[in-house]
Every structure is written in C-alpha cells, then in structure tokens.
Amino acid sequence: MKELPDYFVQVPEAFALVEEGVYRCSGVLTGEQIKYLDALGLRTVLILSVEGPSRALSQYLKHKGIRRVHLGMARWQANLGWKPVSEELIKDALECLLDPANHPLLVVCSSGVRETGTLVGCLRKLQHWNFNSIVCEYRSFAGGKGRYTQELFIELFDTDLVTLPAALPQWFVDERLMWEQEQRARFAELHAPLLPPGNAAT
Numbered sequence: 278m279k280e281l282p283d284y285f286v287q288v289p290e291a292f293a294l295v296e297e298g299v300y301r302c303s304g305v306l307t308g309e310q311i312k313y314l315d316a317l318g319l320r321t322v323l324i325l326s327v328e329g330p331s332r333a334l335s336q337y338l339k340h341k342g343i344r345r346v347h348l349g350m351a352r353w354q355a356n357l358g359w360k361p362v363s364e365e366l367i368k369d370a371l372e373c374l375l376d377p378a379n380h381p382l383l384v385v386c387s388s389g390v391r392e393t394g395t396l397v398g399c400l401r402k403l404q405h406w407n408f409n410s411i412v413c414e415y416r417s418f419a420g421g422k423g424r425y426t427q428e429l430f431i432e433l434f435d436t437d438l439v440t441l442p443a444a445l446p447q448w449f450v451d452e453r454l455m456w457e458q459e460q461r462a463r464f465a466e467l468h469a470p471l472l473p474p475g476n477a478a479t
Contacts (some may be wrong), residue, residue: 286312291389291418294406295397296448298380303389304330309389311337314383321379323370325392326348326363330385346373351390361427362392367399368438374400390422398431403439405456408432420479 287309290303300317302310304326322338324330324347330338338345352366373379374396386392394415401411411431418425444464 283408286310288313289389290427291393293418295384295400296446297379299382299384300375301384301389301393301397304334305330305389306331306334308333313440315440316385317381317384319343319381319383321346321373322378322385323348323373323382323384325342325370325384325396326386326388328387344379346379348373348388349386359426359428362395362430364438365433366392367396367471370396370398371403371439372442372449374437375445377444377446380446388422391427393426394418394423395427395430397463399434399436402431402434404452 289306289310292300292302292313295417296441304324313418314337319341321344322330322334324345326349329347329350330334330345334379335345337343348366352363352369357363370384374384375382384393384396398411398415401414402408408431412428415428415431419427
C-alpha cells in the first residue's frame with residue numbers, strides 16, 4: 278500500500294465534538310488519523326475499552342505529554358449479566374469528563390461506539406436530554422453496531438451515582454441553569470391560580 282505524504286491527515290473513525298473541549302472517536306487509529314489529533318490540543322485521552330491503545334497512539338501520547346486515563350482496564354468486571362459495561366466505569370468516566378482540568382479531552386474505545394456511545398448517552402441523561410434524542414444520537418453513531426442492551430443501560434443509569442466536580446464546564450453549568458428555569462416555569466404554569474370566568478382577560 279502506498280504511503281501517504283506527511284502533510285496528509287484523515288479524520289478518525291466515529292469522530293465528533295461532544296461538547297466544547299470534549300471529543301470522541303474510535304481508539305483504532307492509523308498514523309494519518311493520529312496526525313489529526315494535533316489540531317485538538319489534547320490534555321487527556323480517556324480510554325473506555327479493556328484493550329489498551331495501539332503502539333502508535335501510545336507513542337503519540339507520550340511524545341505530546343498527553344495524560345492517558347485507562348478506565349476500561351481499571352474498571353473491568355467479568356460478570357456483568359446483561360449490562361454492557363459497569364456503572365463504576367461510566368461513573369468514573371463522567372467525573373473525569375466533567376472536570377475542566379482534563380480538557381481538551383478525547384474519549385475512545387476500540388469500536389468508537391459501544392463504551393463511548395454508552396458514556397455519551399449517560400452524559401446526555403445527566404444533561405436532562407429527552408430519551409428519544411439520546412437514542413437518536415446513539416444510533417447515529419452505532420449504525421449496525423448498536424445494541425439494545427446499551428440503550429437500556431442508558432435508560433436505567435442512575436445519575437445520582439455521579440459526584441460532580443467542584444468546578445464544572447461552562448456548557449454544563451449553562452445547560453443545567455436552563456433546565457432549572459424550564460422546570461420552574463413549568464411548575465408555575467401547572468400551579469397558577471385559575472381566574473374566575475368573569476375575570477378572564479378579553
């Protein structure tokens with residue numbers, strides 16, 4: 278196979294911006310795809326699969342001084358029953374992802390879909406997204422690799438397990454404030470006193 282010129286780069290598989298300072302992609306990267314990471318100015322790579330990064334990616338992280346957090350290995354469990362991942366993995370990953378000190382951060386797993394898609398889905402649940410929107414985003418990346426058990430895990434995940442960092446990303450703070458305002462407005466609308474018929478506005 279002909280080697281590509283040094284200036285040629287490729288976007289990694291399943292790459293996307295999750296939120297400002299948070300990215301996702303497959304952990305199986307070619308040399309040309311690794312070059313693309315230079316544009317992100319990464320501080321942390323969060324690895325969710327049990328398998329470690331490729332030699333090329335490991336060398337790149339070491340050369341660039343990028344912190345590697347391999348939660349997939351640290352939180353691997355043999356017997357999960359129907360669950361595709363453990364709650365501990367997603368809890369720890371969310372706490373790492375939501376700490377601005379780790380940004381810019383890249384989330385990877387071997388497929389770029391399974392563990393990563395589950396983590397992003399649980400993040401969206403923590404952001405109070407509608408579940409249909411969460412599933413739509415998950416399936417847009419999963420394609421034929423999607424699994425019902427992962428969608429079920431997201432639906433049943435208890436967000437109260439997550440201990441939010443003392444400092445949070447501004448995008449998360451802003452979204453939480455908007456959600457709280459919507460909840461207050463909805464509550465006020467549902468509990469507003471009813472006007473007598475004769476006093477109705479004309």
